[in-house]
Amino acid sequence: MIDISTHILPGCGDGPESMSHSVEMARKFSAAGISAVFATPHHKNGKYDNFRDDILLNTGRLNTELQEEGISLTVYPGQKTKLYGDLIADLDKGDILPLNDGRYLLLELPYDHVPKYTEQLLYDLQIKGVIPILAGLEHNPEIMEQPDLLYELVRRGALAMIGTSSILGDHKRNIQKFALQMIDCNLAHFISSNHNGSREALQLSKAYDIIGKKLGKDTEYLFRENPQYVIEGTSILKDAPQRIKKKKALGIF
Structure with a gap:
């Protein structure tokens, strides 16, 4: 298994405070059957700034430490960047780090709305050959209220990532239901x-099992395999997006 977004780098914000804590976290990942993770510290979220060169340096140091400790886990560099107006300019400056310094860029929208410039900015990224992955949309009230916004973003080439805690039902039930609807509609x-x-960590396998039971093994397979394609910088597996019907009663959920 590969975890595509973690806060494993030491001293980068809301992750571990020291290298020893990062190593201990890596041991837990490895023991849980995870072979690789992406380090994705927050950037430009109003609290933390973690620039590309610093992340690359710290990821290299952590991988060296894990090799010396004999821990079978590879850490790939990345960044979880807040969507903001100067993103393209900062990408050109070299401040922004796509996952594994490749084609896919992990992004966060504001928690409570979708900025008016979102569609244009995501289009501009794709013109540059960068594929946006939007994180945490199952929590966004504007997306939940107007799921066609999500449909249009995905139809136009954006991808989306859901937290395992949402799949496991650790938040409100409507968030779990919406997360599963997103998956069911290829969004x-x-x-x-x-x-x-935190306590919700290392639940990747359990979340995959839930997806397989509720939405089928083929869907589970796509989700398990796609992180490897991100590492390789190749096209992921996906089906054509469908609209979420707001009043759709999904009995399987």
């Missing part, structure tokens, strides 16, 4: 623990 493409040492 999500990845799940991740977003692990920073």
Whole structure:
């Protein structure tokens, strides 16, 4: 298994405070059957700034430490960047780090709305060959109220990532239901623990099992395989998006 978004780098915000804590976190990942993770510290979220070169340096140091400790886990560099107006300019400056320094860029929208410039900015990224992955949309009230917004973003080439805690029902039931609807309508493409040492971490396998039981083994397979394609910088597995019907009663959920 590969976890596509974690906070495993030391001293980068809401992750571990020291290298020893990062190593301990890596041991837990490895023991849970996870072979690789992406380090995705927050950037430009109003609280933390973590720039590309710093992340690459710290990821290299952590991987060296894990090799010396004999821990079978590979950490790939990344960044979870808040969507903001100067994103393209900062990408050109070299401040922004796509996952594994490749084609896919992990992004966060504001928690409570979808900025008016979102569609244009995501289009501009794709013109540059960068594929946006939007994180945490199952929590966004504007997306939940107007799911056609999500449909249009995905139809135009954006991808989406859901937190394992949403799949497991650790939040309000409507969030779990909406997350599963996103998957059922091909409007999500990845799940991740977003692990920073909290109790919800290391639940990736359980979340995959839920997807398989509720939505079928073929869907589970797509979600398990897609992180490897991100590492390789190749096209992921996905089906054509469908609209979520607001009053759709999904008995399987």
